[in-house]
Amino acid sequence: MATVNKNLSVYDKATIPNAKDFRFGIVVSEWNDTITEGLYQGAIETLLDCGAKEENVIRWNVPGSFELTYGAKKMINTQKVDAVIAIGSVIKGETMHFEFVCEATAQGIMDLNVGTDTPVIFCVLTDNTMDQAIARSGGEHGNKGTEAAIAAIKMVHLGR
Numbered sequence: 001m002a003t004v005n006k007n008l009s010v011y012d013k014a015t016i017p018n019a020k021d022f023r024f025g026i027v028v029s030e031w032n033d034t035i036t037e038g039l040y041q042g043a044i045e046t047l048l049d050c051g052a053k054e055e056n057v058i059r060w061n062v063p064g065s066f067e068l069t070y071g072a073k074k075m076i077n078t079q080k081v082d083a084v085i086a087i088g089s090v091i092k093g094e095t096m097h098f099e100f101v102c103e104a105t106a107q108g109i110m111d112l113n114v115g116t117d118t119p120v121i122f123c124v125l126t127d128n129t130m131d132q133a134i135a136r137s138g139g140e141h142g143n144k145g146t147e148a149a150i151a152a153i154k155m156v157h158l159g160r
């Protein structure tokens with residue numbers, strides 16, 4: 001189902017585990033920061049709405065989405081977090097750089113999920129236009145940051 005048919009911000013709190021005892025890391029790319037700040041707001045508001053304590057959420061910034069993998073890895077290795085949310089916005093330009101950044105970032109985050117015991121949530125928008133990014137970071141299609149926060153809570157709860 002495409003995003004246009006599913007609002008990213010809709011969730012039923014009755015189906016979400018309480019996150020009061022969970023610790024989260026959030027790594028935020030500074031590229032396209034108007035978009036990534038919107039994604040961060042969606043994520044932090046949802047974590048708190050689902051019971052997480054503000055003092056149990058650690059935020060780090062990295063230069064771009066390509067650096068999200070390293071930031072998440074360092075977060076896992078140095079902070080006692082139960083899950084990491086990796087937030088980025090990659091927008092197509094004139095060259096192939098978009099494809100390489102998207103592929104490397106997705107693969108790097110997947111590698112962390114396979115290689116560590118800490119879930120890392122892929123909250124990276126990969127849009128053709130700024131309008132698509134705006135629509136998915138608190139616009140007409142909701143906020144992928146909200147979706148990512150819900151995924152993080154569910155993954156921490158998995159197997160508990």
Ligand SMILES: Nc1c(NC[C@H](O)[C@H](O)[C@H](O)CO)[nH]c(=O)[nH]c1=O
Pocket residue numbers: 029031032063064065066067088089090091092101
């Ligand atoms: N063009 C975008 C980038 N490019 C920067 C890379 O992510 C990386 O920081 C650089 O190649 C140095 O390693 N990053 C985004 O997050 N979004 C873009 O649209």
Ligand SMILES: CC(=O)[C@@H](O)COP(=O)(O)O
Pocket residue numbers: 090091092093094095096097098099101
């Ligand atoms: C995703 C990117 O790196 C891209 O926005 C850079 O733009 P360009 O391909 O025009 O150099």
